[in-house]
Amino acid sequence: MSRKKLIAGNWKMYKVKDDALEFIYRVNLDVPSKDAVDTVICAPAIYLRDLVKREGENLRIGAQNMHYLEEGAYTGEISPNMIKTVGVTYVILGHSERRAYYNETDETVNLKVKAAIAHQLIPIVCVGESLEIREAGTTDAVVREQVIKAYKDVSKEDALKTVVAYEPIWAIGTGKTATPTQANDTIKAIRGVLRELYNDAADEIRILYGGSVNVKNVEALLSESDIDGALVGGASLDPEAFLFLANAAVDK
Numbered sequence: 370m371s372r373k374k375l376i377a378g379n380w381k382m383y384k385v386k387d388d389a390l391e392f393i394y395r396v397n398l399d400v401p402s403k404d405a406v407d408t409v410i411c412a413p414a415i416y417l418r419d420l421v422k423r424e425g426e427n428l429r430i431g432a433q434n435m436h437y438l439e440e441g442a443y444t445g446e447i448s449p450n451m452i453k454t455v456g457v458t459y460v461i462l463g464h465s466e467r468r469a470y471y472n473e474t475d476e477t478v479n480l481k482v483k484a485a486i487a488h489q490l491i492p493i494v495c496v497g498e499s500l501e502i503r504e505a506g507t508t509d510a511v512v513r514e515q516v517i518k519a520y521k522d523v524s525k526e527d528a529l530k531t532v533v534a535y536e537p538i539w540a541i542g543t544g545k546t547a548t549p550t551q552a553n554d555t556i557k558a559i560r561g562v563l564r565e566l567y568n569d570a571a572d573e574i575r576i577l578y579g580g581s582v583n584v585k586n587v588e589a590l591l592s593e594s595d596i597d598g599a600l601v602g603g604a605s606l607d608p609e610a611f612l613f614l615a616n617a618a619v620d621k
């Protein structure tokens with residue numbers, strides 16, 4: 370089963386507007402064709418419209434979060450409809466930083482996954498364990514629970530429209546990457562959970578690895594059987610590094 374690779378940048382709360390525009394201009398010049406690899410930059414919400422206007426043929430723009438409701442008295446929040454109408458393609462959901470600092474739970478992630486699908490946005494559903502859990506040897510069980518809850522009441526047809534990102538919390542922004550084997554093993558376990566839920570459709574759902582992916586380790590990670598791309602924080606801030614990662618994923 371060949372799944373097209375996806376390289377997703379997650380800018381988090383970095384880059385002022387001029388830097389963001391310059392990055393997109395630079396990357397558009399050399400980003401590989403979307404026939405060979407999917408690429409997306411998930412940018413701060415305030416620039417989404419400006420970036421979508423400049424996204425070109427191959428590079429797509431995504432959001433980093435959204436509310437699950439259409440509208441309401443939720444100061445500071447952004448609805449699925451709002452981000453859809455500016456033209457973004459992807460939305461990161463359930464990132465561990467949102468789970469840790471902004472009360473994101475498996476239940477809200479599930480509501481957001483369903484809202485994203487209803488608005489034809491592609492959710493990148495993040496799951497992953499803490500160092501404590503990794504050391505206790507219960508990673509697979511914890512990640513299984515996160516996947517089952519995120520996909521509650523999501524049909525097979527809709528699950529096929531999603532992407533999963535496995536991001537061990539201890540590897541995010543720490544320079545500590547999971548070894549390719551560790552990452553691949555957990556991703557296989559996640560695919561096993563998707564198989565329980567959706568049978569063979571599990572083989573068509575892309576599962577990314579995230580956590581200190583960089584120009585040095587990307588080749589080894591993408592050579593693994595079940596790693597279908599990367600969700601990249603730090604290394605996605607530099608256009609040359611992002612292009613390197615995207616090229617590394619071509620025809621993998």
Ligand code: PGA
Nearest residue numbers: 541542580581601602603
């Ligand atoms: P990192 O971030 O690549 O800087 O570790 C990954 C992420 O949080 O998505």
